[in-house]
Every structure is written in structure tokens, then in C-alpha cells.
Amino acid sequence: MKLRSIFMAVAATVAISMPAQAADTLTVDDLLKLVEQGQARDDKSFKARMARFNASKAEQEKLVSNAQDERSRLEQLSASKEAQFQQNETAIAEAQERLTNRLGSLKELFGVLQQVAGDTKSVFEGSVVSSELPGREAFLTDLIQTAGSSSKLPSIQDLEKLWFEMQREATYSGRISRYNAEVVMPSGETVEKTVVRVGGFNAVAAGNYLNWDLEAGRLVELDKQPGGRYNGPAAELESASGTELTGFWVDPSRGQLLKIMGQSPELGDRVDQGGVVGYIIMVLGAIGVLLAVWRMIVLYGEAGRIKAQMKSDNANENNALGRVMAVFNANKNADTETLELHLGEAIAAEIPRLTRAIGWIKIISVVAPLLGLLGTVTGMIDVFETMSLFGTGDPKLMAGGISQALVTTVLGLVAAIPCVFLHTLTNNRSRELMMILEERATGILARQAEQQQAKAA
Incomplete structure (x- = not known):
């Protein structure tokens, strides 16, 4: 069965390799001849492969022999080099010891x-x-x-x-020098400027203080200058001649104090720390001051007109006293009691004009400290909330609430103190004018009573 299968496979192979017409006329003898021819070709190919393999084997053996010879040569060379290395190590150690002995101290x-x-x-x-x-x-x-x-x-x-x-x-x-150097501006731009250096303490350029950056190795202009009080002498030092003496603020810490001063908040920063409550207090304080100034101007003008009226017997209705005298002139023939009522009514009509807006100044002087207290309480609430969330390890986290608490209190007092002072001035001035009106009205009534008694007699 197996032999039959082999035969069929060979026959199929021969049939595929032959044309269709030849395959139809192929006999068994022809097939046997073809098999013999194929076997002969296979034997010839096998012998050729064996010959190539034997030739390659001889060549490989020759290469192996050459590699073994090279390895032996390299091993001998390595041994000689290792011996030379040991000799060099010993020589170096001996030379090092001699060098150490010679160096001594x-x-x-x-x-x-x-x-x-x-x-x-x-x-x-x-x-x-x-x-x-x-x-x-x-x-x-x-x-x-x-x-x-x-x-x-x-x-x-x-x-x-x-x-x-x-x-x-x-x-x-110990020298004050003037030279050109590169300066890093706050914007990051590097500009060459004329620098004046005061010893090893400070350096200034164009009226601004410079700081020596250790890491960059360059002069850096401070982002925030200490202010005109300190920058003014710096500019004067730059413009001074070689023999001219001028004052200058020296930072003995070599720039550290300038950095601290730059980090200190200015007035605007302080106000910003007060938050919304701080701005409300400032607005109220400004309103109170403006009202007080306005009322002082009005009252002083009214006082001048009243003084001028006191020197004249003719009633001028551009002032409070003139209007009171006009009421008297209109009621000269009335009895004393009636005239007193008319004059009291005229004075009562002038009081609102003299005391207008003064009460608001007092209200602002009272409300401003209360708003400051409100800001203080709000800031302390923020502080305690921060402490409950982050603890007390980092004081910077609590600085915002503490600043608001303190700044609003200060702003409230700053707004209240001038308002109290100005309220007292305006109130006293208005009361002086009202006392003048009452005094003049009393005098008018006294003269009117005397005239009526004289007529009755």
C-alpha cells in the first residue's frame, strides 16, 4: 500500500513536469527510465554537496588553528603586560613615597x-x-x-x-568706582549702564539700587526700589564730581536690607490688604472730610456776611442775620410776644441751613471705627479657618487674615479721628452763628419792649 502511494506520487510528479500530450502516452517503462534518471541526478547533486562540505570543513579547521595560535600569542602578551603593570605600580608607589618625604611641611x-x-x-x-x-x-x-x-x-x-x-x-x-557693566533689568533685558559702586556694599545705576546676583554673576536692578528717600541720594552720588561730598545710604548687609525693604508693602499695598471693608472705610472718610471742608467754607462765608450785616441797619437777605432783621422790620408794630414768636420762627428756619450735613460727619466718625472692627473680626475669622485647615506651622498662610484684621482697624481710626475733629469745628462754628442770631433777636426784643413801655407811659 505504501509502495503504491509512492508510485502514484512519482507518477503525479512526472505528469506535472511533462506536457499534457506526453503524459497521456507515458508507459510504465518510460516512467521507470525517468525515475532512474532522477535518481542519477540526485546522486550527482549529493556528491557535489558532500565535496563542498568537506572542503569547507578543512577551511574551518584551518581557521580554528589560526585562532588558537593568535590566542596563545595574546596570552603571552597579556602576561608580559601584567608583569610590566606590576613593575609600574611598584615604581609609582616608591616615587609617591619619595615625593611625600621630600614635600614634608x-x-x-x-x-x-x-x-x-x-x-x-x-x-x-x-x-x-x-x-x-x-x-x-x-x-x-x-x-x-x-x-x-x-x-x-x-x-x-x-x-x-x-x-x-x-x-x-x-x-x-574701600573705593568708590565708576565703570560700565551689564545690568539685568526687572523685565529680564540686559543693558549696559554706567555703574557707581560704593566699596563692597552697594552699586547704583540711573538712580536705582543694584544687587549682585551670586548665581548669575551679574548686577540686577531691584524690582522694587526702597523709595525716593533713598533713591534721591543715589542719583546725587552719580551726578557728583570727584571732589564733591554728598550723602548716601549704605547697606551694611550688602544688599539684604534692600531686598527686605523691597518686600515690605507700601501704603497702596497696605490698603489692598484691608480688602473691601478697607476701601469702604476710605470712601466714607473721604466723604466726611469733603463734607466738613464744604461746611467750613459755607460757615466762614456766612460768618463774614453776618459780621458785615452787624455793621449795617439795613436788612440784607443774603445772610441769616439779615433775614431775621427782615422779619423784625415786617413785624415792627406787633406786640413783644408776637414779635418774639416771629423771630423764633425765623431763627428756627435758619438752623437747618447752618447745621446742614454736620450730622453726617458725626455719623461717619462713629461708623468708620465700627467698620474697622468688622474688618478685624472678618480677618480673624479667616486666620482661624486657615489654622484649622493647615495648622500653625507656616505663618505666611495666616498673614493675609492678620493683615486685614489690623489694617481695617487702622483705616477705621484714620478715618474717624479727622472726622471727629472736623465735626467739632463745624459744629462749634454753626453754634457760634446761631448764638449770634439769638443774641441779636434778644436785643431786638429788648428794644421793642422798651419802646412799647415808653409809649404806654
């Missing part, structure tokens, strides 16, 4: 030199003098590496240059 000297160079480098990096003498740190960096190296020693010239740089730093620290 100089080794300690170079250690001290390395330390001094490191300290000097730190001083140079943080000194504003470096803006005038840039690049000094490179020499110190090389000197530190040289002093710490065992293969290269510092020279006499290096020691003399270190002494020179230290002496130059001390000399320049």
Missing part, C-alpha cells in the same frame, strides 16, 4: 593654600567688586585644583598672584 602648606584659595573664591563670588573685575574666579579654581593635586605643585607666581588678588579685593572694597 610643604604638603601642609599646600593644604592651607587650597583652603585659603577656596575661601577667597567664595568671597569673590559674593562681592560686588566682581562686577568691575570679572573672571577672577577662574584663576582660583585652577589654583585649588593644582594645590589639591599630587602630580603638579603651585608655583611661586601662583602664590604671588593669590596675594595680589586678595590685596586688590581689599583695595577696591
Whole structure:
């Protein structure tokens, strides 16, 4: 069965490889011949493959032999190199020991030199003098590496240059210099400006204080200047001649105090900390002051007109006393009691004109401190809420509420104090004018009563 299958497969293969017409006339003998021919071709191909394999095997054996020879040569070379390395290690150790013995106390000297160079480098990096003498740190960096190296020693010239740089730093620290340097503006732009340096403390340019940035190694203009009180002398120092004396504010902390002053809030920042309540207090205070000024102007003008009326017997109705006298002139023939009623009515009509808006000033002087207290309570509520959420570890989180609590109280007092003072002035002035009217009305009544008694007699 298996043989039959093989035969059918061979026959099918032969049939596929032959044309259709030849396959139809193929006999068994022809098929046997074809099989024999195929077997002969396969034997020939197999023998060719075996020959190539044997030739390749010989070549591979030759390559293996060459690799083994190369490995032996490299092993011998490695052994010789390892021996040479051991000899070099021993020679280096002996030379190092001889160098250490020869150095002796100089080794300690170079250690001290390395330390001094490191300290000097730190001083140079943080000194504003470096803006005038840039690049000094490179020499110190090389000197530190040289002093710490065992293969290269510092020279006499290096020691003399270190002494020179230290002496130059001390000399320049006691000098006021004018030079050009690059300044980083608050906007981030770098501009070359004429800089005036006062020793190792401060540097100014165009009337503004500069700060030496340690990381960037450049002069940086402060984002927030300390104010005209300090910037004014800085501008005068820049414009001063070589022999002219001028005052200048020196920061002994070399810029730290200027930074702190820049971080301190100004008046506008303080007001902003008061929040909405603070602005309401300010508006009310301004309204109270304006009302008081207006009433003082009106009352002083009225007082001048009343004084002029007191010198004249003719009633002028442009002032309160003139209008009261006009009422008297209109009721001269009335009896004393009736005239007294008319004059009282006229004075009562003048009181609202004299005391107009004065009550509002008093109300503002009372309400402003209460609003300040409201802002204080609100701010303390914010503080306690912050404490309940974040604890008391970071005081900056509580600064906003505390600032509002204190600022609103201050604003309330600032608004109330002048309002109380101005209310007292305007109220006293209006009462003086009312007393003048009452005094004049009493005098009119007295004269009227005397005239009536004289007529009756």
C-alpha cells in the first residue's frame, strides 16, 4: 500500500513536469527510465554537496588553528603586560613615597593654600567688586585644583598672584568706582549702564539700587526700589564730581536690607490688604472730610456776611442775620410776644441751613471705627479657618487674615479721628452763628419792649 502511494506520487510528479500530450502516452517503462534518471541526478547533486562540505570543513579547521595560535600569542602578551603593570605600580608607589618625604611641611602648606584659595573664591563670588573685575574666579579654581593635586605643585607666581588678588579685593572694597557693566533689568533685558559702586556694599545705576546676583554673576536692578528717600541720594552720588561730598545710604548687609525693604508693602499695598471693608472705610472718610471742608467754607462765608450785616441797619437777605432783621422790620408794630414768636420762627428756619450735613460727619466718625472692627473680626475669622485647615506651622498662610484684621482697624481710626475733629469745628462754628442770631433777636426784643413801655407811659 505504501509502495503504491509512492508510485502514484512519482507518477503525479512526472505528469506535472511533462506536457499534457506526453503524459497521456507515458508507459510504465518510460516512467521507470525517468525515475532512474532522477535518481542519477540526485546522486550527482549529493556528491557535489558532500565535496563542498568537506572542503569547507578543512577551511574551518584551518581557521580554528589560526585562532588558537593568535590566542596563545595574546596570552603571552597579556602576561608580559601584567608583569610590566606590576613593575609600574611598584615604581609609582616608591616615587609617591619619595615625593611625600621630600614635600614634608610643604604638603601642609599646600593644604592651607587650597583652603585659603577656596575661601577667597567664595568671597569673590559674593562681592560686588566682581562686577568691575570679572573672571577672577577662574584663576582660583585652577589654583585649588593644582594645590589639591599630587602630580603638579603651585608655583611661586601662583602664590604671588593669590596675594595680589586678595590685596586688590581689599583695595577696591574701600573705593568708590565708576565703570560700565551689564545690568539685568526687572523685565529680564540686559543693558549696559554706567555703574557707581560704593566699596563692597552697594552699586547704583540711573538712580536705582543694584544687587549682585551670586548665581548669575551679574548686577540686577531691584524690582522694587526702597523709595525716593533713598533713591534721591543715589542719583546725587552719580551726578557728583570727584571732589564733591554728598550723602548716601549704605547697606551694611550688602544688599539684604534692600531686598527686605523691597518686600515690605507700601501704603497702596497696605490698603489692598484691608480688602473691601478697607476701601469702604476710605470712601466714607473721604466723604466726611469733603463734607466738613464744604461746611467750613459755607460757615466762614456766612460768618463774614453776618459780621458785615452787624455793621449795617439795613436788612440784607443774603445772610441769616439779615433775614431775621427782615422779619423784625415786617413785624415792627406787633406786640413783644408776637414779635418774639416771629423771630423764633425765623431763627428756627435758619438752623437747618447752618447745621446742614454736620450730622453726617458725626455719623461717619462713629461708623468708620465700627467698620474697622468688622474688618478685624472678618480677618480673624479667616486666620482661624486657615489654622484649622493647615495648622500653625507656616505663618505666611495666616498673614493675609492678620493683615486685614489690623489694617481695617487702622483705616477705621484714620478715618474717624479727622472726622471727629472736623465735626467739632463745624459744629462749634454753626453754634457760634446761631448764638449770634439769638443774641441779636434778644436785643431786638429788648428794644421793642422798651419802646412799647415808653409809649404806654
